Amino acid sequence: MAGPFAHLADDLESIRQKNLYRSRRVIQSSQGVHVQIDGRTLVNFCSNDYLGLAQHPAVVKAFKNAVDEYGVGSGSAHLICGHSVIHHALEEELAAFTGRDRALLFSTGYMANLGVMTALLDRSDAVFEDRLNHASLLDGGLSSGAKFKRYAHADVDSLAVHLQQATGNKLVVTDGVFSMDGDFAPLDDLSRIAKQENAWLMVDDAHGLGVIGEQGGGLLEYYGLSQADVPILMGTLGKGFGTFGAFVAGSETLIETLIQKARTYIYTTALPTAVAAATRASLQLVIQEAWRRSKLNALTQRFKCGAGQLGLTLMPSSSAIQPIRVGGSHTAVALSNALFDAGFLVSAIRPPTVPQGSARLRITFSALHDEQHVDQLLDALGKIMHD
Known part of the structure; x- marks a missing residue:
């Protein structure tokens, strides 16, 4: 050619x-x-x-009913006119489910991860990522402009050395359940070292939420960790929940910061309202079944x-x-x-x-x-x- x-x-x-x-x-x-x-x-x-919720009759019914009432497209970004009462209700229910102050919907997990890191970090900061993190986490760290360090897989001692040498705001980022290996991140130890070194901890629990823990609370439930232990939680809706989209959950300050600064939230069309309605139905099944x-x-x-x-x-x-x-x-x-x-x-x-x-x-x-x-x-x- x-x-x-x-x-x-x-x-x-x-x-x-x-x-x-x-x-x-x-x-x-x-x-x-x-x-x-x-x-x-x-x-x-x-x-x-x-x-097995992607074809569950209650989830499908909720989607169909919402299409009849709200149509197919959301019409705009959340900050223009795309944020419906159904979106808002789902955010409140996800916050309650994860035991956090608030939750914020994103159109995909990839956009959520990029949005968080580019909103919270700049060139004076540092981000530390597990070597086996998902591509979206790695891309988010690189896109932030912060000093980027990868630590050996699940190696808290390796991470500690990097943290001690860093200046500025420090963000530790890890998958919860590693998507290609299936193993668990040592979140209890990561939380301890992050607190010790005055760093934020962000966990992408895409493959844990809904699936791990007696209540489906994911890796944070498995380890018994709170919002104070893991300030930033990202979860996707297209895996355990069987629908589509993603969310970030955390403090009032975190969520308001993302609304103001996360470009992948501000500059994209909102998730279709019908998908949010279907997710509300699947969330109840996650909790009850x-x-x-x-x-x-x-x-x-x-x-x-x-x-x-x-x-x-x-x-x-x-x-x-x-x-x-x-x-x-x-x-x-x-x-x-x-x-x-x-x-x-x-x-x-x-x-x-x-x-x-x-x-x-x-x-x-x-x-x-x-x-x-x-x-x-x-x-x-x-x-x-x-x-």
Whole structure:
């Protein structure tokens, strides 16, 4: 290819040669335990709909009713005329659910993370991030203009050294449940060292809220941490809650600061009102139906036990995310394709999403799976991995 994009074609070919090329599978059905692709029905083991709420009748009904009353689009940004009574009610309910003064809706988790860090930090400040943080957290820290340091994964001692050398405002940022590994951040120790060094602590609990803890309060409930321990909490709505969007929860001062200064909040159209209505319904299910978390935990434990019997090496995870590290990208893709042929949808996760040499199969569970699904997946893995 000639012209200004010639080098892009070369880059794409290089990506292909390294087995890192990304492609999309076209889903021909609704989201759920079973999905249709190319006319085939597969058991889905790569969704983040952990509690199985994306197709729940009460959530769907709330969405439809709100569309009839409020229409499809929100019409504008929150600060113009897009902030409806439904948005406001959801924010108040999320604040109560997380035990915080206030909550603020964002259109996506990516926008929430960028908005928080660019609003709170400038060049005189410093931000410290776990090496395995989600891309949106890393991008938020880099976009803030603050001095940017990455500490060794879950290594509080490494973080402490960096904090002691810093000046200005200091923000420590971590995932709660790490999305590609499934392990938990040591939030109790991170909170302790952040307080000791007069730093803020921000936790992105996208994969914990609704899923972890007896009440679904996520990693903060798991560790028994309050707003004073973790001043900034970000949560997404498209995973445990089964809908779409995100929120930040914290003090009155934090939320008002974000309303005034977070560009990704100020300069974008508000979440559709119907999505907020659906989320209010799903939030009630998260609170009331603890059996979903119990079942999810039971299925995860069944898989871990079966994987151990098969001699499969799982990464250390106590969450519904159960990765099998296989090393090379070519191997990960080949195993994912073999599982697809056997009737299972399991993603191959490759660099740059994960570090070089740590490509993996990322297996995730839903409360809508049953024991038979787990056993069938184990049978398929046993045959494919030992081929």
